Amino acid sequence: MKKSQLLTPLLFAGCFILMISFSVRSSFGLFQLPIASEFGWLRSDFSMAIAIQNLAWGFGQPIFGALAERFGDRRAIIAGAIVYALGLVLSSFAVTPGAHHFLEILVGFGVAGTGFGVVLAVVGRASSAENRSLSLGIATAAGSLGQVFGAPLAEVLLRYYPWQGVFLIFAIMILASLAVLPLMRAPISATKAELEETLGIVLKRAFKDPSFTMIFLGFFSCGYQLAFISAHFPAFVTEMCGAIDPSSSLAALGITTTSALGAVSISLIGLANIVGTITAGALGKRYSKKYLLAAIYVGRTVIAAAFILAPMTPGTVLLFSMLMGSLWLATVPLTSGLIAHIYGLRYMGTLYGIVFFSHQLGSFMGVWLGGRMYDLTGNYTLVWWIGVGIGAFSALVHLPIREKPNSAPLAV
Numbered sequence: 001m002k003k004s005q006l007l008t009p010l011l012f013a014g015c016f017i018l019m020i021s022f023s024v025r026s027s028f029g030l031f032q033l034p035i036a037s038e039f040g041w042l043r044s045d046f047s048m049a050i051a052i053q054n055l056a057w058g059f060g061q062p063i064f065g066a067l068a069e070r071f072g073d074r075r076a077i078i079a080g081a082i083v084y085a086l087g088l089v090l091s092s093f094a095v096t097p098g099a100h101h102f103l104e105i106l107v108g109f110g111v112a113g114t115g116f117g118v119v120l121a122v123v124g125r126a127s128s129a130e131n132r133s134l135s136l137g138i139a140t141a142a143g144s145l146g147q148v149f150g151a152p153l154a155e156v157l158l159r160y161y162p163w164q165g166v167f168l169i170f171a172i173m174i175l176a177s178l179a180v181l182p183l184m185r186a187p188i189s190a191t192k193a194e195l196e197e198t199l200g201i202v203l204k205r206a207f208k209d210p211s212f213t214m215i216f217l218g219f220f221s222c223g224y225q226l227a228f229i230s231a232h233f234p235a236f237v238t239e240m241c242g243a244i245d246p247s248s249s250l251a252a253l254g255i256t257t258t259s260a261l262g263a264v265s266i267s268l269i270g271l272a273n274i275v276g277t278i279t280a281g282a283l284g285k286r287y288s289k290k291y292l293l294a295a296i297y298v299g300r301t302v303i304a305a306a307f308i309l310a311p312m313t314p315g316t317v318l319l320f321s322m323l324m325g326s327l328w329l330a331t332v333p334l335t336s337g338l339i340a341h342i343y344g345l346r347y348m349g350t351l352y353g354i355v356f357f358s359h360q361l362g363s364f365m366g367v368w369l370g371g372r373m374y375d376l377t378g379n380y381t382l383v384w385w386i387g388v389g390i391g392a393f394s395a396l397v398h399l400p401i402r403e404k405p406n407s408a409p410l411a412v
Contacts, residue, residue: 011123021115031154077119138277145270219359222331237265276325338401
């Protein structure tokens with residue numbers, strides 16, 4: 001496929017929506033300290049709110065995937081954006097942990113409607129088989145681009161506005177992203193046999209396939225690691241990292257506090273991930289996706305273990321951010337591409353949404369357990385080591401996956 005055919009208006013629109021959606025979503029860790037300090041909450045109170053958001057995102061993903069396949073992709077995205085903005089606006093008025101917990105359900109469903117499950121399915125259907133993995137990698141990288149400026153933007157806005165005002169600004173950004181929606185027109189790129197099959201038949205086939213179960217289980221650790229780091233790493237760095245030398249190059253760049261370093265680290269993860277996801281998508285065209293996924297999980301396991309064993313300094317924080325960032329969302333184009341390859345494109349959004357639910361179960365555990373263990377022990381050590389262990393498990397569970405199209409008829 002020629003470059004002009006790969007970089008289509010549809011791909012641009014999908015990238016833009018993902019970029020805005022994830023710029024807001026990735027900044028929530030920056031709100032943990034100001035909200036907790038204003039109301040005197042425990043760390044676990046706000047952590048539970050983000051954990052519920054992630055769990056709602058997981059529940060909402062297959063729902064929005066099915067809605068997109070039934071009523072149209074653009075209608076599903078509009079609904080997701082409205083719910084997302086509404087959750088942010090109402091959250092700005094919440095003053096109790098219970099209210100935040102409830103309203104984060106709306107935010108989580110909003111992320112589902114404007115996130116990977118719906119948008120990647122559109123991009124996948126609009127791409128040729130040869131370039132599908134790379135297109136999915138580019139779209140996934142757009143989410144990382146949002147992370148590059150999302151956390152620093154929240155950090156800057158929090159200097160001038162209360163956190164409630166920043167939530168309102170973010171709600172406006174989410175709704176503004178719908179301006180590119182007219183470009184989101186994708187053909188139903190599926191075989192005649194796929195078009196004749198019902199969702200129920202495809203779901204039964206997938207649920208009976210051990211490979212689908214292994215993909216589901218393997219995605220758990222991805223969610224655990226990403227959500228824990230997104231929600232707790234800024235606070236972790238703020239409290240645990242050594243002081244920044246005023247004469248250092250970081251200070252010369254304006255990074256003079258560990259709070260600023262925490263925000264920059266999230267941004268740096270997103271920046272490194274732009275390269276990582278596009279690279280993963282490109283490699284997925286040439287090599288086995290399951291082996292690439294296993295290698296990514298091994299890399300994450302080694303990087304996380306090395307980071308928590310070494311003394312924390314500004315230098316190790318930046319190095320960890322770059323290395324972990326290069327593998328951050330690299331699993332997404334490979335996992336979604338693997339699902340499309342094995343089970344077809346017709347119901348890719350719904351099937352990916354079901355697998356993504358495992359990711360969000362991991363996200364819930366990573367965020368909630370991080371806050372809970374901090375309140376109990378005063379540190380995050382055990383939570384880090386759990387992440388190392390389940391990362392190794394994910395590397396192993398991908399190896400037996402049967403990476404071939406599954407189109408066998410169901411037994412009567």
